[in-house]
Amino acid sequence: MDVADIPAVPEWLPDHLRADGIESLYPPQAEAVERGVTEGESLVASIPTASGKTLIAELAMLSAVQRGGKALYIVPLRALASEKKAEFEAFSEYDISVGVSTGNYESSGEWLSSVDIVVATSEKVDSLVRNGAPWIDDLDCVVSDEVHLVDDPNRGPTLEVTLAKLRQRNPDLQVVALSATVGNAAELAEWLDANLVDSTWRPIELRKGVHYGQALHFDDGSKRELRVKSGEKATAAILRDTIADELDEEGNVTEEGGSALVFVNSRRNAEAAARRLASTTSKFLDGDELAALKTVADEIRGVSDTETSQDLAEAVEQGAAFHHAGLASEHRSLVEDAFRDRLLRVVCATPTLAAGVNTPSRRVIVRDWRRYDGNAGGMAPLSVLEVHQMMGRAGRPGMDPYGEAVLLANSHDELDELFERYVWADPEAVRSKLAAEPAMRTHLLATIASGFADSREGLLEFLGETLYATQTDGQARIERVMDDMLAYLRVNDFIAEEGGRLKATPLGHTVSRLYLDPMSAATVIDGLESAEDPTAMGLYHLVCRTPDMYELYLRSGEREEYTMLAYERETEFLGEFPSEFEERFDDWLSALKTARLLEDWAGEVDEDRITERYGVGPGDVRGKVDTAEWLLGAAESLAGELGLDCTVAVREAKKRVQYGVRDELIDLAGVRGVGRKRARRLFEAGIETRSDLRNAEKGVVLAALRGRRKTAENVLENAGHPEPSMEGVRPDPDAAPAAEVDGGDADEATETGDDQASLGDF
Template structure:
């Protein structure tokens, strides 16, 4: 089938596809077209990575837009949303407007109504439905990328409920679900009333195998010699073998620390394969990485990158991750050592994938637990890029014959597990039942159960009693906390319940926040940070060895600031959770006290991405707390707002006004303050030479800052920096010794 054979596309698109090199559709793509994907029919495409799933989605969306419809593309990750928007923007030449939305969970995203294709995370789509986005009922086509993630206990229920709601709002909605090969794709197709395209076809061959001794044994019975010398490890030998043929390698390990250590070691391998031009480009990239954040993690990453290797995990800043991914796609970086998060849809294919660690620590399991076959297959699917690689290889590592046999049985020859709905768990239903009532999708217990009958969970079980039992437990909780009111079988959300749903809060988080704020008229920042840190919506820091004593002492030292009664030390689990939340709160307090980012990452054993994640989550939860305090007419509104601003900007109280000027940030605000410029009003009147000196002679920066502060004439023409006005670079906040504060960290 050729592009010209595809019905319903905008004029010129088939010719454009041919210009892109698509002379003929891949077999799974042709099967999807034959199943009606370009005619508005729902399709589940369960095919391997790199087999053309995205084009299937584009055909559905473009044909839908051509029929005067509107399309939505749902992704699991924010990073993937940006990547897909950039990819879809090539259709703007054909009059198709593309928009992306990932943040601001309490917004209705009205501006997206003018877009033909909207890219968003499942959480954002859920929040848009809750906030009554007017364009949601105009949707004619919805694409769910990585739909097998309904199996994920964190993200899965949101995707599942969101698809059910969108289908309820838009009868006849075309749903295109894209998935890696899973064991029960037919069940997903049944749930979505969709045709199934189930294929194991790939444009280039992928061989899976196990390295043991001096060779890789593949699933097709072939072998490849990769000798490992005495005192040599398997991974460096396999990476060098790939480089000998000009290929790149992805190495999957089970922890951040292992990813960083492996990248450092493999840099010694990749460095020998770099050309002079690559060394120069990598040197520039390393400097760019160092500039992202003033942390040891940033320096370690830069050092590895300079040698052609990198690590990738959730502790990196978003900019770190995007720089690494781009350089790897361009084959400038030769190897990435990553935790499994990189396998979740981000486009980073390589010649060879090495799964070094096939076990991962699981607290509930009580030790190292083997990964699911589906997750391993997702990693292996990254091997082989059409147009660049003649083949793809995925290799697991065995140190003995017994392990070799186990890996073949468990992964190489095994089919991926069937995906299972995680909706019936109480934490998931707590959030989604309130939203379902508040959004008007159900107004009675029976109505709720009827709505839940449209979910994957209902498709997969004949036992309605468990879901009914959990539903009743959740409704009792929602009523007890004044989120819903019941009159017989009828259910209505209260004003508070509507607010909680629109704010995209877990009702248990809202209950914790409301209870805490009711007991304090003027809470301290630490008390508020601790309050939001102990909600289910915040992933708190773990207590490490020695932390219990440290934070027990801090707990009693500052107990008067904490909102709510401190659990007894003899209540082990509750007290441990209380201290873990306190540790998280102390990180936030340090950040809001202008403690250096490098000092924070070292003190708490986290990466810059973790700091940013905690800050963003705290800002969102404190914004929600401010709204709740205002709605309930509590006296803590001002304190909450100030704590929110301090954590948002990462500054002490006196810098809030300055740091709020776009382009200033925490470091520049401190320099301006030390130069005697204390408010945005001062910026409008200050001597320009003083401003220029405080901003280290950066004229363009100074002009932008002055313009953003509202200065009528921000020009720095003919202005010279006042040397005497340069602030003392050794300033340190009172809470830290100056030796820790040679320079203030920032996310500018």
């Protein structure tokens, strides 16, 4: 289908698409148009990665805006929200406005009412519905990206319930669900009352296979020699073959080398693989590439002063990188950008990179097809859907002539098994996880509090609009789980029944608005009600015991260490102190370990020391800090709702976590651009409060901030100093930090390194 023949889209769109090199639609895109995606018809598009799902979404949203409507694009990850917003802002020249919303679950996002396209995570959309965002009722089109993630036991129920609520509030809503190829796409379409495009078409060929011995064995029965040298690992051999240029007999380049993604089963393996493969990639880099990679490596070092940051930078300098959830978001973005720019030849990643982030490559190597599964008590095979998602990253349209995805076999039997299990297999059906208790208690309260249902019958009717109902013949299980969770909500005073109608209590409304799991709220309330003069550690441990905080696990030999710590600080803990012989004691200790990490952070312990002490990455530290800040903010609201006397203590503990400082620096660290390290230097120079900073001698400030003029000017301006300019100011030598480097503007380029702000600034 020629782009000029697309119906009901803005008249400028065909020329815009042609300017991007798109003259005609891919077959799945044309099928979507034929099924009415630009004319308000709902659609499920189950098609492979890189087959044009985003353009299908854009056609739906732009046609809705053309009709005077409003569109919402739901993504599974915050990182994807930023990526999609940047893509959609290409339409700003045609007066299409785009807004993104991912944080602060307590806001109603009223400012979003004025934009044409909103990009948000499913959790944020759920919170907007709970908080009564009025523009939700004005939606004409909702796009759900990666809708197959309804199968995820943690995040799936939120996406499922959110789509059901949006459809209930807007009966004529167009829903466009974008999915990887799954085993039950027709069932998803039935749930959403949508037309279906179910296709395996790709713009470039994807060959799937298995490497065994000295050859690649492909799904079409062909083989290709790929020899592994003596002492070389198969992964390194495949990478070497991938990035080397292909030459003819006369030595002329017939095809330039490509890049590779290597999927492994753990963070540690990703880091180790990147270190090893760097020795392969470094041989293929020229001087310009090495210089560009050094610039990227310097930026990586500037993100955090941790061993993880240093290890990543060292690998990047040689053309390799690792990518996992333990990295800071800035680390991941730098790696993704350098890989897309073909500076990096290989990225070694955990399966998280397969979910949505735009990082295609010439070859995908699935090195590990098993990973540790706590429920199975050992290593368990990955699902076909996960492996196919990884494989789908092979082949960049417009850049690669083909894509290849290979698994690694160590025996002939394993070669046969991998073909049967993954290469020739169809993906599994996705299944609703809504009937699990944590999801049910959370979404039942939200459904009652936001007025979607006010009776048992009404709740069952609402649940009848979910995927779970589509996939389940009998209602017995969901009724049993629902009744148990309603009883839990009543006992904890989150809901009440009046005149035969269910309603949320004031406390229940607060819990729903705060986006808390009701069990988290019950735990926090129980702890706060037992508190007379709570310490920061007591409050950190309290929020770390909630289901909303992912605890650190106890490593071998740590049980005794944390048991001793528990008894040493027993008087600080809020709520019941379990016996060490109870089964839940280990979970209680895991919460203590997580709380001690927060205490170290709020005690100004260096980030590299924290990551080393707890065996985590900088991304983990930031994740724990962000979650603790949110939960302590919720605890402050709950304390206020219940009229408890601990509100000030909770607020102070929250501020300390937010800024990563001791008590005396809270006021100073709250100035934008100061953060934990700069606050300590200013304090030691005699500037102890925001007021002091507002009236400070500029030479003292400049010296405390290591002669960095631009930083000093920004800090003084943010503090409200009457004359923030540093022109002609010299650093006061008596106020210089002990470890001063020679100051001045020459150091400005390295400001993000040693002088990093608190993690709360990110």
